[in-house]
Amino acid sequence: MSYGRTFPLWRAAAGDTWHDYTRHAFVEGMRDGSLPRDAFLHYLVQDYVFLVHFSRAWALAVTKAETLDEMRACAATVHALLDEEMRLHVQTCAAEGISEEALFSAEEAPQNLAYTRYVLDAGHSGDFLDLLAALAPCVLGYGEIGARLGQEAGDTPYRDWIATYADADYQQTCAAVGALIDAAAARRLGDAPEQSPRWPRVCARFAKATRLEVDFWEMGLSA
Numbered sequence: 001m002s003y004g005r006t007f008p009l010w011r012a013a014a015g016d017t018w019h020d021y022t023r024h025a026f027v028e029g030m031r032d033g034s035l036p037r038d039a040f041l042h043y044l045v046q047d048y049v050f051l052v053h054f055s056r057a058w059a060l061a062v063t064k065a066e067t068l069d070e071m072r073a074c075a076a077t078v079h080a081l082l083d084e085e086m087r088l089h090v091q092t093c094a095a096e097g098i099s100e101e102a103l104f105s106a107e108e109a110p111q112n113l114a115y116t117r118y119v120l121d122a123g124h125s126g127d128f129l130d131l132l133a134a135l136a137p138c139v140l141g142y143g144e145i146g147a148r149l150g151q152e153a154g155d156t157p158y159r160d161w162i163a164t165y166a167d168a169d170y171q172q173t174c175a176a177v178g179a180l181i182d183a184a185a186a187r188r189l190g191d192a193p194e195q196s197p198r199w200p201r202v203c204a205r206f207a208k209a210t211r212l213e214v215d216f217w218e219m220g221l222s223a
């Protein structure tokens, strides 16, 4: 999936780390159904907490935005996270006897803490584009994983997870975020963003967040 013109450049600059993230053993275990249920539930509880803090980071992007269009796009992503994506976590965990209160008060794993606070710090210490570079691997990586697994997965108990990210609504969010990134990069770095002296820094932010995604899958497997 390309999701605009900037994302493929950031993805290429991240090198093998992107492959390590999107083809991780955890992902392939969901695809072929071999992922242990305990690992999946451990991940899903942590991911609920992750999405709480990630929604805060997208809300920070609303305050860092410079145009109404940027504000609207970020506010729409907050809505998609809180009111659409997290439904998967609440419903799947409810079926396993885990209440939403238990999800909300779950203790954060160190990998979870590291990732979400890294992204929030990118927003606090940098500008809107720094924040988007740290936010992008999350949204767009799962878009890519969902689209592929939607095509490749056979009979697996993780069909609901795959369907959430393969779904047209999630893919539409990814397309909107890709367009937001392209416009934000052009506004702040000019028509040839790759030539900007800031380019290596935003690529490094994207690569770091991608690395933290790999660690998040590892955390899931460690259950």
Ligand SMILES: Cc1ncc(CN)c(N)n1
Pocket: 047, 050, 051, 085, 137, 138, 139, 142, 213, 216
């Ligand atoms: C860790 C993580 N990364 C990405 C996503 C997709 N929004 C997620 N739910 N969790």
